[in-house]
Amino acid sequence: MSDPSPKIVVDHVTKIYRTRKRRDTFLGRFLPDLRPTIRELKAVDDVSLEITTGDFVAIIGPSGCGKTTVLRMMDGLIFPDSGEVRVNGTPVLGPRAECGFIFQDFGLYPWRTVIDNVAFGPELRGVPRNVRYELARKHIDLVGLKGFETSFPHQLSGGMQQRVGIARMLSAEPEIMLMDEPFGALDALTRRTMQFELIRILAAEGSATSVFVTHDLDEAILLADKVVIMSARPGRVKEIVNIPFARSERGEALLETSMFAELRHHLWLGVHAEQPL
Ligand SMILES: Nc1ncnc2c1ncn2[C@@H]1O[C@H](COP(=O)(O)OP(=O)(O)OP(=O)(O)O)[C@@H](O)[C@H]1O
Ligand SMILES: [Mg+2]
Known part of the structure; x- marks a missing residue:
């Protein structure tokens, strides 16, 4: 039976960033802290x-339209000014163990070896040492990095990192994987390889929501069940496009x-239509 309750609900969410700015006046130049503007x-x-649950949703839209902002609100790293984000029916009030995040800049710890980087999540959760290294080895195999367990990030290529x-x-x-342009820094060939790898890995790993x-755009169609198009800032949902391909169809020929x-x-x-000229 399918699960009727959504895994993640973004409910009429608005986010305003407030930054302090020095007022550009004569007095402000000498006493800037007395004359801040917001x-x-x-x-x-x-x-x-x-x-x-189990859906793979891609978010696309022009630069600065708020894609990262939406993702960070899902992860509880920042909070909406109005509206609410709910995960598993509960409001998101801070970072949650159900969510994993991949950042565009890899976000690896340079002083930790590959296996120590991979074992970091389970380590935070207090998983015993032998179990977390077993988990780490399994996932290092899955992403094709067997043999590089004791390498440091700087000894690896961008795709390997x-x-x-x-x-x-x-x-x-x-349960939820939040990925912010994870392949943005890769060359076109490595990027295509990583897209197919991710399809394979998700098929092997079961039903995480992503x-x-x-x-x-090709990446969005290749990977996602639904593509959300956001408008230019302030970002709104412009359209949600269903991608009708089965998981098994998602290969080179589909392109x-x-x-x-x-x-x-x-x-x-x-x-x-949303790109600023
Ligand atoms: N911490 C912050 N403080 C102030 N303004 C911010 C902050 N983070 C983002 N912004 C602004 O909010 C807007 C949306 O930013 P966001 O990073 O969510 O966009 P994005 O769609 O992910 O863009 P890109 O495609 O370039 O990564 C931008 O105009 C940005 O300048
Ligand atoms: Mg972004």
Whole structure:
């Protein structure tokens, strides 16, 4: 039986960033702290989304439209000014153990070896040493890095470091995987390889719910069940596009189909209309 309750609910969420700015006056120049002004920037405006358990949702939209902001609110790293984010029916009030995060810059600890980076999540949860190393080894194998357990991040290529990031997220066994342009720093070839790797890994790992931010339309179609197009800042949900391909269809051949081309064109029109000139 399918689960009728959504895993993640973003319920009419608005986020305004407030930054202090020195007032550019004669007095302000000499006594800046006495004359602060607050600059308000509405990053996200009345965004609502429902994400079902096991779904893979991609978020696309122009730079600065609030994609990272939405992801960080799901993870409880920042909070909405109005509206609410709920995970498993409970409001998100801080970082949660159910969520794993992959950052664009890999976010690895340079002083830890591959296996110590991957074992970090279970270590935080107090998992005993032998169990967490077993978990770490399993996920290092899964991402194809067997043999590199004792290497340090600087000894690996960008693609390999990103695999360590994926293994680290998986070894924490999160119910929800939040990924912010995880392949953004990779070259085109490595990026395509990593997309297929992620499809394979998700198939092997079962039904985690995934939210994935990307600027790459092909990547969004290849990976996602639904693609959310956001408008330019302040970000709103402009359209949600269903991607009708089965998991088993998501391979190299799919990229050449007319259906894929139609979807790419549709997404391109949606995002292009939002790009500032
Ligand atoms: N900590 C912050 N303080 C102030 N403003 C912020 C902060 N973080 C983000 N912003 C602003 O909020 C807006 C949305 O930022 P966000 O990082 O969510 O965009 P994005 O869609 O992820 O962009 P990109 O595609 O370039 O990564 C931007 O205009 C940004 O300048
Ligand atoms: Mg971003």
